[in-house]
Amino acid sequence: MEQTWRWWGPNDIITLSHVCQVGATGIVTALHDIPTGELWSSDAVAERKRAIESDRRLGLRWSVVESLPIHERIKLGEGNPSELLDTYRQSMRNLAMHGVTTICYNFMPVLDWARTQLRAPLPGGGNALRFNAHEFAAFDCYMLRRDGADIDYNADVLDHAKSWFAKATEDDKRRLLGAIMAGLPGAFDRYDIEGLRTMLARYRGIDRFRLRENLACFLREIIPTAEEVGIRMAIHPDDPPRPLLGLPRICSNAEDIAFILDAVPSPSNGLTFCTGSLGASYANDLPAMARRFAPNIHFAHLRNVAKQADGSFMEADHLGGDNDMVGVVKALLSEQKRRRDAGEANWRIPFRPDHGRELLDDVGKPTHPGYPAIGRMRGLAEIRGVMTALAAEHGFPI
Template identity: 45%
Template sequence: MKMIQSMRWYGPKDPVSLLDIKQAGCEEVVTALHHVEPGQVWSSEDIEKHRGLIEAVGLKWTVVESLPVHEDIKKRNGNYKAYIENYKSSLINLSKHGIKVVTYNFMPILDWLRTDLSFETPTRARTLRFEKQAFSAFDLFILKRPNAENEYSTDEKERATEYFAALTDTEKEELNNACLQGLPGSMGIFSAGDVLALLDQYKNIDEDQLRNNLVAFIADIIDTAEVNNIKMAIHPDDPPFSVLGLPRIMSTENDAKFLIESVSNPSNGLCFCSGSYGVRAENDLPGMIQRLGSRIYFLHLRSVHREGNGNFHEANHLEGNANMVQLVQEAIKLMRKENRRIPMRPDHGHQMLDDLHKEVYHGYTAIGRLKALAELRGLETGLNALH
């Protein structure tokens, strides 16, 4: 039994076409209606049109990534009740068109965060990197978040000051753009003013409150998901620790366990991202698949290299700190045990070869993900042949 092999597609404006994904050997695409504002209903007509584009090249669409959760829902104030009803309507409409898994996250304000979108590897390919010192410099001297200095030690502030002083104007702009990268599927950049205004709205929300809001949200929608045969799959925090003073509540095995135990409905599940969870050394990745596998409905397979001091970068898929052989082996065992195929996509491929000269969605180039998918397919085929 094999994983359902797919790639993420950002829609008609994606530099990586559906034919590119088909030629890579994928069965499906993982995608979303990126043109619809968070909180608005995904109409049946829009979903059908999007699915038509995919099926026209012989691919399938059964996994959504992502159906965004509006900030009012995360804060549980403002118009959150209306946005929850809209979310339910979107789930119903998605079910009508064959969607089986809906991925989402509960990270406040920002999605995945890196300080360098073009970190050069020894082969001169480019990858994504997070450097804690660089982020501290951004926080203190570019964003100028109120009272941020109280969250850093004297040594950390001195290092950040030295780091920022050594940057050229161009490097400062690149750091700003990396840290304020727009939502996935967008080439846009958030403004510092927008982020500061949103941060102010979270000043009274700590981890416990955000965790309670997440549980309440899932409790509100899970019956709708179940009736419509949709599995909800939450993506972990990326990076899996607090940034900008914001709470992070989906960073560890205990976080994932808490959520699935708080809402026992089997439609409440996980997107297992080995890269996000893998940034924290205490997360036992193979063990998490063993212990949480019955609630894992989507796999993001990637590996990070933990550099120390909170720094990390995206490694090649068969390298870095994730033992990909063990992870794929555990996925195979899980599928055989439960007699089901799990959707999988390679995540955050390196920018390499011809893609070095193209405008791309960082982490989602064609060739880097093709290489990753080929490695993962070969690994899975070999492991299946051995057992």
């Protein structure tokens, strides 16, 4: 599998030279400075590609876009989206023109992902991302004060939430709001409580069936262009895979994924297989899902989580946690072999080590939450070891 690394662009304190040192060859990035809904011009794409690939000694290429974001109006089905869709299609063409042909995207409303702690302390030092169900419930019920929020949580979680909120300082509340707002997409916009209430109000009346149809409409509009220019679209699962803040989630399990792939059957309509997102649900059998959807997996995020019965979870070591990482990697390597044996030109599946823990010298550095250098380097090394062992045992190409 192609070993890739998420890079946040020229302002990332983890440089392209650092990426070369850890052994990755593919770069996963986006034009984060361009607001959602605006055009990614050919010149802007070319400039980013040159930044990544001009120093040939590093051996890097722009492998995957993560992500080309979808405007909230398209998710809402609000008004006439023709201009937004035209812009999206032209951005796709401009990427393909410069040889960037895998696009990871998501259809999560309002929040791309949700955590309640961005730096939860670990034994012996270091930090990790964490989702505490009671803290999220406290935010939803007592800070946001969303109507009907209490029916979304069980009695134990609500009791714990009430206790947390009664003891919380103003700093605790600001920290929690900041952690939840860190999951917002786009050019790092943030909402205050009132702004978030206003955004949620726009989704009143949008249930999972309406949101599903809005996604299907989007796919019907853009997949023909993807086929025309050789783009592979790869939807990212919901993180976590459950409704949040009264918002529906529609890419959380095997049934959801099957609906999305069947909505517009095409080799260009595919999946980003994220073991951390899907693995935050006890109901998801990750190796079975990887085998079932293997032909449509265009990109993989490999990370692990340790789950709790109340819905809480914490980012674990890549080979720790609850998810069968070896089984998933075996399924992906098997699919690679099938593609190579079938004569497919782009048979390698790009993957990246996702959401490393803050370890050693990375503690306290201003990296993006979940994206320190050393924790991800550890994860990449561990997954590389699994790949090498499976390849030796089964004859898989890597």
